[in-house]
Amino acid sequence: MAAPRKLSMKQRYAALTRDLDWDLSYVDEDTAYPYTSFEGIKIHDWSKWEDPFRLTIDAYMKYQAEKDKRLYAVLDSFAQGQGHLQLTDPSYLNAMKLFLQGVTPLEYQAHRNFAYLARFLNGPGPRFAALCQSQDELRHAQTEIHTLSNYNKYYQGFHSWNHQHDRVWYLSVPKSYFDDAVTAGPFEFLIAIGFSFEYLLTNLLFVPFMSGASFNGDLPTMTFGFSAQSDESRHMTLGLEAIKFMLEQDPDNVPIVQAWIDKWFWRGYRLLALVSQMLDYMLPRKVMSWKEAFELYFEEQMLGGLFPDLAYYGITPPRHVEHAIAEKEVLSHQVYWTLYQFSFAAGFTTTVPSEDAQKWLAEQYPQTFEKLYKPLWDKASAVVDNGGRYFYQGLPQLCQVCQVPMLFTEPGDPTTICQRHTEFEGERYDFCSDGCQWIFEREPEKYVQAWLPVHQIYQGNCGGPTVPDVLAWYKLQPGDNGEIAGNVEQTAWEAWHATSSAEEQAPAPVAGN
Amino acid sequence: MAVRSIGEYKFPSRSRQELYGDDQLVHLWWKGNLWFCAAACFRAPKAMSWNDFVAGMVNPLFSCDPDFDAATTTFTWTVDDKPVSPAGDESLEALGVGHKSLITCVAA
Amino acid sequence: MTQSTRARQVGVDIQETEENRAVVEAIEADNADCAVRHMPGLVRITSPTRIVVNRESVEQRLGREWETHEFQLAIVSYFGHIAEWDDDQILIQWDH
Numbered sequence: 198m199a200a201p202r203k204l205s206m207k208q209r210y211a212a213l214t215r216d217l218d219w220d221l222s223y224v225d226e227d228t229a230y231p232y233t234s235f236e237g238i239k240i241h242d243w244s245k246w247e248d249p250f251r252l253t254i255d256a257y258m259k260y261q262a263e264k265d266k267r268l269y270a271v272l273d274s275f276a277q278g279q280g281h282l283q284l285t286d287p288s289y290l291n292a293m294k295l296f297l298q299g300v301t302p303l304e305y306q307a308h309r310n311f312a313y314l315a316r317f318l319n320g321p322g323p324r325f326a327a328l329c330q331s332q333d334e335l336r337h338a339q340t341e342i343h344t345l346s347n348y349n350k351y352y353q354g355f356h357s358w359n360h361q362h363d364r365v366w367y368l369s370v371p372k373s374y375f376d377d378a379v380t381a382g383p384f385e386f387l388i389a390i391g392f393s394f395e396y397l398l399t400n401l402l403f404v405p406f407m408s409g410a411s412f413n414g415d416l417p418t419m420t421f422g423f424s425a426q427s428d429e430s431r432h433m434t435l436g437l438e439a440i441k442f443m444l445e446q447d448p449d450n451v452p453i454v455q456a457w458i459d460k461w462f463w464r465g466y467r468l469l470a471l472v473s474q475m476l477d478y479m480l481p482r483k484v485m486s487w488k489e490a491f492e493l494y495f496e497e498q499m500l501g502g503l504f505p506d507l508a509y510y511g512i513t514p515p516r517h518v519e520h521a522i523a524e525k526e527v528l529s530h531q532v533y534w535t536l537y538q539f540s541f542a543a544g545f546t547t548t549v550p551s552e553d554a555q556k557w558l559a560e561q562y563p564q565t566f567e568k569l570y571k572p573l574w575d576k577a578s579a580v581v582d583n584g585g586r587y588f589y590q591g592l593p594q595l596c597q598v599c600q601v602p603m604l605f606t607e608p609g610d611p612t613t614i615c616q617r618h619t620e621f622e623g624e625r626y627d628f629c630s631d632g633c634q635w636i637f638e639r640e641p642e643k644y645v646q647a648w649l650p651v652h653q654i655y656q657g658n659c660g661g662p663t664v665p666d667v668l669a670w671y672k673l674q675p676g677d678n679g680e681i682a683g684n685v686e687q688t689a690w691e692a693w694h695a696t697s698s699a700e701e702q703a704p705a706p707v708a709g710n
Numbered sequence: 711m712a713v714r715s716i717g718e719y720k721f722p723s724r725s726r727q728e729l730y731g732d733d734q735l736v737h738l739w740w741k742g743n744l745w746f747c748a749a750a751c752f753r754a755p756k757a758m759s760w761n762d763f764v765a766g767m768v769n770p771l772f773s774c775d776p777d778f779d780a781a782t783t784t785f786t787w788t789v790d791d792k793p794v795s796p797a798g799d800e801s802l803e804a805l806g807v808g809h810k811s812l813i814t815c816v817a818a
Numbered sequence: 819m820t821q822s823t824r825a826r827q828v829g830v831d832i833q834e835t836e837e838n839r840a841v842v843e844a845i846e847a848d849n850a851d852c853a854v855r856h857m858p859g860l861v862r863i864t865s866p867t868r869i870v871v872n873r874e875s876v877e878q879r880l881g882r883e884w885e886t887h888e889f890q891l892a893i894v895s896y897f898g899h900i901a902e903w904d905d906d907q908i909l910i911q912w913d914h
Contacts, residue, residue, distance in 0.1 A: 249900035411859035509914035535747040655753040
């Protein structure tokens with residue numbers, strides 16, 4: 198019999214991904230892979246790692262190239278077809294600015310750490326999966342930058358996102374989250390990013406975000422979002438395989454993994470506070486409320502589907518999850534109310550929600566919006582009617598762990614801000630929630646080092662003592678920040694749409710880009 | 711529980727009091743007033759008098775609330791949950807305000 | 819918790835494109851208990867049991883050869899566990 202001409206997927210995977218590995222003879226395993234023991238995770242057989250995608254390098258390259266081709270075709274037609282005029286409203290781009298400043302640098306960080314895993318995990322299966330993810334994350338960072346650069350020709354606020362990621366107060370939230378993950382060991386990183394972020398929470402970020410782009414006339418973002426998300430399914434699989442692998446290898450791994458799930462659920466959930474307001478407030482045309490997204494993507498899929506599966510191994514739903522569920526009624530309102538007051542120092546703009554938007558919010562949040570938040574917006578509107586604009590005259594208290602201003606309220610009492618603190622080595626530390634306090638008390642040595650933007654400003658490390666000094670150090674330009682109404686972006690938009698002359702539709706000069 | 715690490719893991723706090731010289735960080739919270747999304751954080755001299763704190767920090771912040779009137783709005787105060795009755799020239803330190811203390815007020 | 823009272827759904831989100839219409843139709847045909855919801859830009863398929871994607875069903879509707887790897891271009895997200903992914907079939911269900 199002649200040999201079969203083509204190997205099956207299983208055979209190809211075994212041949213190309215596993216069989217190319219070899220046993221080291223010149224050093225022992227611990228010398229070659231020095232970082233897979235200090236966390237206490239016990240692995241007895243690395244060959245038990247499964248990759249359901251059965252991915253091989255040739256298939257990986259072929260399909261990634263195809264994804265890029267499709268994306269760049271869309272980018273070309275966007276640029277050729279004056280796509281920037283098709284948005285529902287220029288204020289939509291606030292969500293994209295937040296994404297570019299907050300998320301894109303995390304993609305790059307993920308690229309770096311998965312590259313490290315691709316070198317330092319003992320088994321060839323997980324090393325190859327990490328290598329693919331490392332390349333994916335680099336692709337995501339590049340395609341996000343490239344896609345959104347098309348808007349930089351016409352709109353404010355896209356010029357210094359990378360610089361701002363390292364400096365601006367609300368961006369310390371995503372930055373410190375990822376710094377926490379990449380400074381952990383390889384197994385904790387897999388639970389933090391591979392499992393908790395990619396599997397547990399990523400749908401809450403990406404799917405509503407892409408649907409938001411689709412709904413608001415932003416074709417290129419929708420396309421890069423889908424392009425990235427098609428990789429994301431593979432990343433979710435890696436995360437799920439990672440946790441199952443650890444749990445199956447040794448029963449001693451279970452409590453360690455559980456503590457990481459507890460920690461990283463809450464860390465990720467607090468990070469998503471920024472997404473909650475994006476869905477409910479920043480999108481001019483709404484897709485779904487944060488509450489609905491949370492119920493659909495987290496409560497139904499994860500608490501209803503995933504955790505019963507993990508119960509087999511003795512894993513329980515994350516600690517403090519009940520607080521997250523209770524908060525779904527109030528979260529987005531509290532966060533946007535905060536951004537409204539502090540947008541003088543942000544790389545995006547805010548405004549009082551329109552009458553229609555408030556009506557939608559009241560429908561989505563019948564128990565809370567009209568009772569608790571509409572009165573605040575009415576009062577803020579009255580300030581505007583009197584010729585003013587409410588901005589907070591000061592700097593906020595920050596949570597030592599999540600670094601979000603301490604805006605969250607007591608569980609069960611949406612009118613009282615939650616204040617928690619603890620003492621460590623004679624110093625007081627403040628937290629927004631039981632979840633963040635618990636995380637601190639597990640590893641206080643880690644979080645005492647937090648670079649809290651407010652404290653750094655007061656130490657004189659952020660350009661100078663006055664607000665203009667700090668904004669200059671943030672590289673904020675006029676029009677990047679503050680109020681939407683009357684902003685240069687809004688006036689340029691109105692001018693573009695008021696005229697049909699091709700000449701007048703040329704890009705408006707944007708300061709300093 | 712200590713951090714599991716590949717070597718010694720010991721770093722100083724990045725917000726420790728000595729980084730602020732004779733000053734300290736002070737938090738101010740108008741409890742029950744959601745107009746302010748969060749408590750404020752100030753850098754204030756330990757020796758600052760209560761009057762100076764009110765005139766220089768409390769009133770400028772609270773004045774963002776159109777319903778606030780420095781002349782008529784009165785408060786009861788606590789420092790780190792302990793009730794206090796601050797007098798005019800008493801220093802923050804004498805009132806029991808330490809680094810990162812929480813000064814809370816409730817409108818009477 | 820809520821999970822004890824609910825069917826344990828699995829699901830897959832697929833990008834809404836011309837080619838993927840054949841994939842969605844194939845899934846609908848081969849999974850009698852699935853539900854399909856159209857959202858901006860994507861199609862969300864859920865099932866209270868499992869979701870299977872058969873190569874032959876997709877090929878019939880596409881009118882050309884289709885390898886299961888191509889599903890990577892269609893999938894946006896999923897929940898459940900990818901229990902099988904070979905030359906002929908992709909199967910999403912919970913393990914335990």
